[in-house]
Amino acid sequence: MSDAPDRSDAALVTAYRSGDEAAATELVHRHGGPLGRYLYAAGAPPGDVEDMVQEAFFRAFRALDSWRGDATFRGWLFRIGGNLRKDEYRKDGRRIVLSIDDHDVAAAADPAGEAGAAEMAEQLLAGLAGLPRLQREVFLLRAQQGMDYPEICAALGTTLGSARVHYHHAVRRLKELMQ
Amino acid sequence: MIDGHLNPDLIPDAVHRRAELSPADEAHLRACLECRAEWALVSATARLGVEQLARFDAGQVAAGLQARLAAARLPSRRLWRWPVGLAAAAALILTVWYSRPGPIDSTAPAAAVPTQLVLHELDSLNLVQLEMVLATIPSEVGQTGHLELVTLADLHTDDLERVLRSLEEQ
Numbered sequence: 201m202s203d204a205p206d207r208s209d210a211a212l213v214t215a216y217r218s219g220d221e222a223a224a225t226e227l228v229h230r231h232g233g234p235l236g237r238y239l240y241a242a243g244a245p246p247g248d249v250e251d252m253v254q255e256a257f258f259r260a261f262r263a264l265d266s267w268r269g270d271a272t273f274r275g276w277l278f279r280i281g282g283n284l285r286k287d288e289y290r291k292d293g294r295r296i297v298l299s300i301d302d303h304d305v306a307a308a309a310d311p312a313g314e315a316g317a318a319e320m321a322e323q324l325l326a327g328l329a330g331l332p333r334l335q336r337e338v339f340l341l342r343a344q345q346g347m348d349y350p351e352i353c354a355a356l357g358t359t360l361g362s363a364r365v366h367y368h369h370a371v372r373r374l375k376e377l378m379q
Numbered sequence: 380m381i382d383g384h385l386n387p388d389l390i391p392d393a394v395h396r397r398a399e400l401s402p403a404d405e406a407h408l409r410a411c412l413e414c415r416a417e418w419a420l421v422s423a424t425a426r427l428g429v430e431q432l433a434r435f436d437a438g439q440v441a442a443g444l445q446a447r448l449a450a451a452r453l454p455s456r457r458l459w460r461w462p463v464g465l466a467a468a469a470a471l472i473l474t475v476w477y478s479r480p481g482p483i484d485s486t487a488p489a490a491a492v493p494t495q496l497v498l499h500e501l502d503s504l505n506l507v508q509l510e511m512v513l514a515t516i517p518s519e520v521g522q523t524g525h526l527e528l529v530t531l532a533d534l535h536t537d538d539l540e541r542v543l544r545s546l547e548e549q
Contacts, residue, residue: 228441236435237428254440258447320423343424346395375416
């Protein structure tokens with residue numbers, strides 16, 4: 201591991217390019233977990249998440265020359281992860297859609313209830329699976345990852361206005377499903 | 380507040396603790412079902428996967444990644460070693476041959492001295508690789524006109540061993 205844990209992503213990428221292989225490990229420890237949760241929320245089976253995260257990082261490091269720095273490394277990585285998920289989805293030819301009809305929506309709507317948390321997560325996954333891809337990605341980057349709109353726009357190659365609209369539609373639709 | 384509700388930008392920022400709710404915002408959140416539902420949605424999304432991926436092993440991912448990156452780098456390194464080794468060998472052949480006493484007779488008539496240098500081992504190199512080889516050749520070589528045809532087969536055993544050792548060291 202590196203002696204400088206607070207180095208920025210860009211500094212770590214520069215270090216990796218200079219031959220510091222530990223910098224890659226540090227980036228995995230920094231972004232691997234969040235990327236895994238993003239892929240899971242986008243429909244990746246939990247058992248496949250580690251492999252997909254590794255694949256996303258592998259693609260990223262093999263294509264570092266194409267990262268121009270206009271997007272953050274995190275945003276760029278998540279974009280690669282999103283594309284990977286899309287490829288997997290097409291390859292599988294299947295879609296994971298969980299029915300929300302059989303669940304107790306009222307119980308899940310209580311954010312303080314521990315018992316409802318798992319059910320709420322399940323309903324949320326089902327709702328996310330039903331969203332158009334860009335809506336889902338914008339919503340997840342904003343609500344799950346806490347990115348701001350400029351970072352989301354750079355990552356997904358969309359405009360600020362478009363990203364806001366996608367987020368708004370996603371929130372409205374998910375709220376309808378979960379209320 | 381926007382249209383009587385919390386600014387939608389505020390909710391994800393507050394959930395991720397990049398912004399704080401004012402007392403008025405908190406009071407509104409307690410009273411407004413719509414905003415509470417949105418807060419609950421964003422909060423649940425922010426937690427999504429934390430429990431399900433509790434066993435996510437970043438160290439294992441990193442180890443696998445390093446192994447794959449190393450494997451991906453190997454072929455190009457191996458391909459690159461061959462011309463570099465050949466370049467070193469060619470330079471060594473020239474140096475050894477050029478410094479040998481005997482075959483070179485400085486008093487011989489110029490017309491009898493071979494003036495062309497032929498290294499068949501270089502035939503398969505591309506332009507960049509060939510430039511590397513040429514860059515390793517001493518500058519005085521080629522100016523004297525006293526070089527003869529040199530191939531690996533022309534070397535004595537000791538010289539050949541030196542060439543092979545230089546290849547192995549690459």
